[in-house]
Amino acid sequence: MSDTKLVRGTLVLTAATFLSKLLGLIYVIPFTLLVGQTGNALYQFGFIPYTVLLSMATLGVPLAVSKFVSKYQSMGDYQVGYRLLKSGILFMFINGLLAALALYFSAPLVASWIISDPTELKGNSMEDIIFTIRMVSAALLIVPVMAIIRGYFQGHQSMGPTAVSQVIEQIVRIIFILLAVYFILNIKEGSLGLAVGVATLGAFFGALAGLVVLVYYWFKRRAFVVKEVNASKVSYSLSLKDIYKEVISYAIPLSFVGLAIPLFQLIDLFTVTNALTHSGLMEQGEPVTFFAIFSSTAHKIILIPMALATAFSITLVPTITKSYVTNDQIALQEQITKTYRIILFITVPAVVGLSTLSFPVFSTFYWPNDLEMGGTVLRYYAPIALLFSLFAVSGAILQGINKQKYAVFALGSGLLIKLSLNYVLLYYIGPFGGILATYLGYGLAIFIMFWSIRKYAQYRFSQLAKQTIAIFLFAAIMGVYVGIITTYIQQYFPIVSWSNAFIVLLSGILMGGVIYILLSYRFGLAQYVLGARFHKRATRTEPNEG
Structure with a gap:
């Protein structure tokens, strides 16, 4: 292709x-x-x-x-x-x-x-x-x-x-x-x-x-x-x-x-309500409410940033298969690099924004249902969208180079971590034990996938280092400014109504988007991710390929 x-x-x-x-x-x-x-x-x-x-x-x-x-x-x-x-x-x-x-x-x-x-x-x-x-x-x-x-x-x-x-x-x-x-x-x-x-x-x-x-x-x-x-x-x-x-x-x-997300959710299905009920850390009915937020309402919001990764995982398999079968190493390396860059460039600021704006986001979408619990869960669970995205794309790459068994091993290892820790963490820590177990499971799975791609696709992740650092740095700067701005706005528009929540959310999205885009354009990051049309005409040295 x-x-x-x-x-x-x-x-x-x-x-x-x-x-x-x-x-x-x-x-x-x-x-x-x-x-x-x-x-x-x-x-x-x-x-x-x-x-x-x-x-x-x-x-x-x-x-x-x-x-x-x-x-x-x-x-x-x-x-x-x-x-x-x-x-x-x-x-x-x-x-x-x-x-x-x-x-x-x-x-x-x-x-x-x-x-x-x-x-x-x-x-x-x-x-x-x-x-x-x-x-x-x-x-x-x-x-x-x-x-x-x-x-x-x-x-x-x-x-x-x-x-x-x-x-x-x-x-x-x-x-x-x-x-x-x-x-x-x-x-x-x-x-x-x-x-x-x-x-x-x-x-x-x-x-x-x-x-x-x-x-x-x-x-x-x-x-x-x-x-x-x-x-x-x-x-x-x-x-x-x-x-x-x-x-x-x-x-x-x-x-x-x-089956990655469904299997992780299946473990939650059979452990969350039972563990939280038996732990006594929540009042009657709250375990079911948490499960609904964790597996449905907050989860739906989190899936939006990973839509791009899902699309890439579908198109990558036939594309990488063709490059692999024809032994076109140059095309293979470029496809992997381009994919990871775009995923990181879009998903990282998205999850930072979701975490920073978790309460106005949840309030805008689900007013007035369980806003305190929903906003808190979304704040700590939103970054999982980045792991979802990296897992989906990395799995597609391994499938494309006929190394599916390593993707299976990675997922199996992650599921084992989730299964062995989920009930225990939920019982002793409470609701966020389930979130932590998901992070640990996906983290291990992605580490194994990266190792496999590095070995069998001869891919050097170091070539992504400078762009990745820049993406996280710009997203962090954006998050800090958005947090300060929305805190100030809430002095005049406290989140006590849907309209106030929407105003805070819209202000945060606009300011965050402007800050991230300007930083990316000013320092040449957009050029490498989105193409030459975003070239920054400046005399300064731009990020190299690594």
């Missing part, structure tokens, strides 16, 4: 991923107003097990298929990828069906693991958790089929179908969730458990809409794809057994790495 295609594909998926994440955040605002943090927790009780089983059912298919298709197309064989698509649709439907049945029938057992004391649910019951888990399982019938079609398009370096279907899927899901909850609670005057359970069906209808979009793109481009297949210069004549053996060899590590 040329640099132009890399940038264009990344921009398309970045825009779609960012919009999807933004919509996923925005809908939580009215959803929280309707159901509160207890409803959010109930939704997460069903959605987290669904996410884990979804990743297992899809087996990392989009990235695995895109890698497989990209590899053989770079060698002139378009037929083998087409055969994979045709046979894989049935295979993925069967996978999804088995996963849906497993989640549906295991719902009572899973619910018993989540909550040991049903009184923590504030008027809800174990039956509500079971109902929620069973309703969301329906989406598993469709999403795996979408996964293989998206992967095929991405392997063709066509990101548009994935981007459009992703956004449409999210829009339909959100509309259904909000309408269902409003109708059941305010028109039918039904229970919270019924409303949240039915709302989880939004995942099914959203997936159905996304599949319709992909089918539309397929029929629109089928003639071109068939022509391309028939014009293949090479045919490796792989059997279906050999095809699936190779794809699964990619997919299992990809699936495991893609």
Whole structure:
């Protein structure tokens, strides 16, 4: 893939991923107003097990298929990828069906693991958790089929179908969730458990809409794809057994790495409420509230800065695979460097801003629900977005150079740290023990990934040193100024209303953005990250490549 295609594909998926994440955040605002943090927790009780089983059912298919298709197309064989698509649709439907049945029938057992004391649910019951888990399982019938079609398009370096279907899927899901909850609670005057359970069906209808979009793109481009297949210069004549053996060899590590956030959340799902309840450090009902903030409301905000990393991880795999297969070391090194620079340049100031402005951010989005706890959690949890981003991109790089096993080992090590420390830290430290365990787990995983990339991609991280130091320094300066400015503004606009919180937040964002951009431009950092158009015409020496 040329640099132009890399940038264009990344921009398309970045825009779609960012919009999807933004919509996923925005809908939580009215959803929280309707159901509160207890409803959010109930939704997460069903959605987290669904996410884990979804990743297992899809087996990392989009990235695995895109890698497989990209590899053989770079060698002139378009037929083998087409055969994979045709046979894989049935295979993925069967996978999804088995996963849906497993989640549906295991719902009572899973619910018993989540909550040991049903009184923590504030008027809800174990039956509500079971109902929620069973309703969301329906989406598993469709999403795996979408996964293989998206992967095929991405392997063709066509990101548009994935981007459009992703956004449409999210829009339909959100509309259904909000309408269902409003109708059941305010028109039918039904229970919270019924409303949240039915709302989880939004995942099914959203997936159905996304599949319709992909089918539309397929029929629109089928003639071109068939022509391309028939014009293949090479045919490796792989059997279906050999095809699936190779794809699964990619997919299992990809699936495991893609499960990172859901698996960390799964550990929290089974430990947070139980540990905090038994510790006696929080009052009745507060453990569920913390879990809702930790896994949903604050977590949704934190995922916004990592939207870019998610998009890069999707586009990087076929791109780096091509450079690796063709032994183009120069392109490989440039792709890795460019990716890390952009991730750091955008994510570091974002997490500093989120931490500094945590209370006005949380108050603006979720007024007036549990603002003190929410702002505090967001302040200390926001920097995890940087670790999420580095993990996603580093995992994609290892996948692209066929070193998936090191990504799996890294994640396994991180999960072991999280699993062994989470309950203990929660029990003795309180809510922030869970946050600390997440930092430690991701920190170890990223260290192992960096070591692997340095060794097997011969990548020198030292070439990023000067730019990384500058990014952290400029973000720190920005954070200090934003903290001083917003503290002063709060003397006139204390956060006692939504409008005041919004004024403080908007002031902080504008001032922080201006400070960071001016520093980056003045000292030439923007030139290296964003290209020559941001060149600083000055006589001073600019940061070198390291």
